[in-house]
Amino acid sequence: MSAIVERLQNLLPTRQVNMSSTDEEFVGAIDQGTTSSRFLIFNKHGEPIAIHQEEFAQIYPHPGWHEHDPEEIVTSVQNCIEGAVAAFKKDGRSVDNIKAVGITNQRETTVVWDVKTGKALYNAIVWTDTRTGHLVRELKARPGSDKLMEKCGLPLSTYPSVTKLLWLLKNEPAVKEAYEAGNLAFGTIDAWLIYKLNGWEKNVFVSDPTNASRTMFMDIHTMKYNEDLLDFFSYEFDLRKVHMPEIVRSSDTKCFGELAEGPLKGFKITGCLGDQSAALVGQKGFDEGSAKNTYGTGCFLLYNVGKKPVISTHGLLATVAYDFDGTPVYALEGSIAVAGSGVKFLMNNMGFAHASEKISDLAESVEDNGGLVFVTAFSGLFAPYWIDDAQGTMFGITQHTQRGHIARATLEAVCYQTKAILDAMAKDSGKSLTELKVDGGMSNSQLCMQTQADLVGIPIIRPQMRETTALGAAIAAGFAVDVWKDFDELREVNTKGQTAFEPQMEGERSKKMFKKWERAVDMCRGWNADI
Structure with missing residues (x-):
C-alpha cells in the first residue's frame, strides 16, 4: 500500500456503515x-x-x-x-x-x-x-x-x-x-x-x-x-x-x-472556491474576526473581515472569502510562498529523509535551531514583505550546524512569516486574534504547531480531520442543493478530537527569535537583483 x-x-x-440507509446525503x-x-x-x-x-x-x-x-x-x-x-x-x-x-x-x-x-x-x-x-x-x-x-x-x-x-x-x-x-x-x-x-x-x-x-x-x-x-x-x-x-x-x-x-x-x-477560501469555509470561518492558516505547499492565512473589503496598508492582500448568495464576504490574506515545499526541498534536493514526517522528527532531534535562520525565499518573499529579488538564504552556519538544525530552521521559517502576517493583520484590522485555526500537511507536525503557538502567543487549534480545503468545496456545493441550509447546521461539523497548542515559550525569548528572523530578511534583500 x-x-x-x-x-x-x-x-x-x-464507525460501521449503515447499509440500509438509502436517504443519507x-x-x-x-x-x-x-x-x-x-x-x-x-x-x-x-x-x-x-x-x-x-x-x-x-x-x-x-x-x-x-x-x-x-x-x-x-x-x-x-x-x-x-x-x-x-x-x-x-x-x-x-x-x-x-x-x-x-x-x-x-x-x-x-x-x-x-x-x-x-x-x-x-x-x-x-x-x-x-x-x-x-x-x-x-x-x-x-x-x-x-x-x-x-x-x-x-x-x-x-x-x-x-x-x-x-x-x-x-x-x-x-x-x-x-x-x-x-x-x-x-x-x-x-x-x-x-x-x-x-x-x-x-x-x-x-x-x-x-x-x-x-x-x-x-x-x-x-x-x-x-x-x-x-x-x-x-x-x-x-x-x-x-x-x-x-x-x-x-x-x-x-x-x-x-x-x-x-x-x-x-x-x-x-x-467553486479557490483553495484558501475553501479552507476558511471548511474551518467554518463564517464570523467576522475568525481566521485560519493552511500549511500546504505554501502557507496562507485568511482573516474574515466581513462584507466590506479592507485594503491593506501593511503588505497584505484583500481577497474574496466566498460569495454564496450574491453578497460577498471578504478577507485579509497573508501568503507565504514556501511552506511544505521547503520540507520537500530538504527531502528531494538535499536527501534529508524519504517522508515529510521524518523531517519533523529530524528537527526534534536537536534542542533548538543552533543559531541557524533559513529564509526560504525560493520564489522571493510574499506577504507582508513582497521582496521579489530575495532568494533562499541561510544565516548562522557554523561547524556545530547539523541536519537537525537545518530541518528545524525550515519549519521555523514558516512560523516566523506567519507571525509577521498576524502582526500586519492586527494593524490593518485594529484587532488581534485570540486563536488561530490550522490545517494542511505541515500542521501534522507537533513541533511546528507548538513553535507557532510560542511565536504568536495565542492558542493554535488543529482539527482532527484536516481535509478542510476539500470540505469547504463540499460545503459550497452542498449549500446550493440544500444539503446544508444555513451556517448553524455546520457549527459542530469536524469539532471532535481537535487539538489546542497553548503558548509555552517565555515572551522575551520569542521576541528575540523573531527579531533575528527580521534581521535575516533584511540581509537577504537584493540577492537576485540585476548586477
Whole structure:
C-alpha cells in the first residue's frame, strides 16, 4: 500500500456503515492542488467517506520557472473521481445519494487555450513561478501602478495571474497567434477544469470571485472586470480581445454545468472556491474576526473581515472569502510562498529523509535551531514583505550546524512569516486574534504547531480531520442543493478530537527569535537583483 493511500485511508471514519440507509446525503469535492489532485466524498457530518489522490508532474524548465501540464491536471482529476467513486460503491453505497460536486483549486496558476480547439497552448504557469520579475518591475514604473491595489486588492508581484498572461503573450508564438485570431482564452485552474469537465464544446466558461480576484482584472468592490485595470495592463496587447470567464457566485445550481463523462456523468457541479477560501469555509470561518492558516505547499492565512473589503496598508492582500448568495464576504490574506515545499526541498534536493514526517522528527532531534535562520525565499518573499529579488538564504552556519538544525530552521521559517502576517493583520484590522485555526500537511507536525503557538502567543487549534480545503468545496456545493441550509447546521461539523497548542515559550525569548528572523530578511534583500 502506498504511503499516500494509507494516509488517506486513515482519514476515513471508523464507525460501521449503515447499509440500509438509502436517504443519507453525500457531496463530492474535487481538490486540485499544486502537487496532486484528489476527489473526496463527504457525508453530511463533514466526514470523508471515500478518497482518491493522484500526483502529477512538476515541470521546472529553468531556475524560478514552475509549470504543469494542463491536460494532465484534467486527467488526474478524472482518475481521482473514478477511484473515489469505486471505493464509495464498494462499501455498498449508491452514487444516486451524491447530491452535487464542488471544486477547489490552486488559484493564480494560469492556463491559456484556443477556443476553437479546446486545447491548451502552453503549460500552465504555476503561482510560485517567478519568471515575470522583470515585467513586474516595468509595471511598477508605469503611471497609475500605485492605484491598482485600491481596485483589485493585490499588489503588483509575480504572484497574480496577470503577469503570467502578459509573459505568454510576449514570448509564446502560439499564444500570440491565437490572440491575433481572436481565439485566445485565459483562465485560472477552476475555469480550465470547469470548461474541460463539462466537455469543452459546451463552452461552460466561468470563474468564481475567490479565483477571479487573484488575476488583478476583477474589481473587488463590484465583482466585475474593471475597465481601468484592463486599460493599465493593455499597453502592449488589448486584453479585451482575450476571452475571459464570466464571474459567477461561488455556490450555484446552474452556472458550473455538469460532468460530461465518467462514473458521475450528468452530476451537477454546484460550488467553486479557490483553495484558501475553501479552507476558511471548511474551518467554518463564517464570523467576522475568525481566521485560519493552511500549511500546504505554501502557507496562507485568511482573516474574515466581513462584507466590506479592507485594503491593506501593511503588505497584505484583500481577497474574496466566498460569495454564496450574491453578497460577498471578504478577507485579509497573508501568503507565504514556501511552506511544505521547503520540507520537500530538504527531502528531494538535499536527501534529508524519504517522508515529510521524518523531517519533523529530524528537527526534534536537536534542542533548538543552533543559531541557524533559513529564509526560504525560493520564489522571493510574499506577504507582508513582497521582496521579489530575495532568494533562499541561510544565516548562522557554523561547524556545530547539523541536519537537525537545518530541518528545524525550515519549519521555523514558516512560523516566523506567519507571525509577521498576524502582526500586519492586527494593524490593518485594529484587532488581534485570540486563536488561530490550522490545517494542511505541515500542521501534522507537533513541533511546528507548538513553535507557532510560542511565536504568536495565542492558542493554535488543529482539527482532527484536516481535509478542510476539500470540505469547504463540499460545503459550497452542498449549500446550493440544500444539503446544508444555513451556517448553524455546520457549527459542530469536524469539532471532535481537535487539538489546542497553548503558548509555552517565555515572551522575551520569542521576541528575540523573531527579531533575528527580521534581521535575516533584511540581509537577504537584493540577492537576485540585476548586477
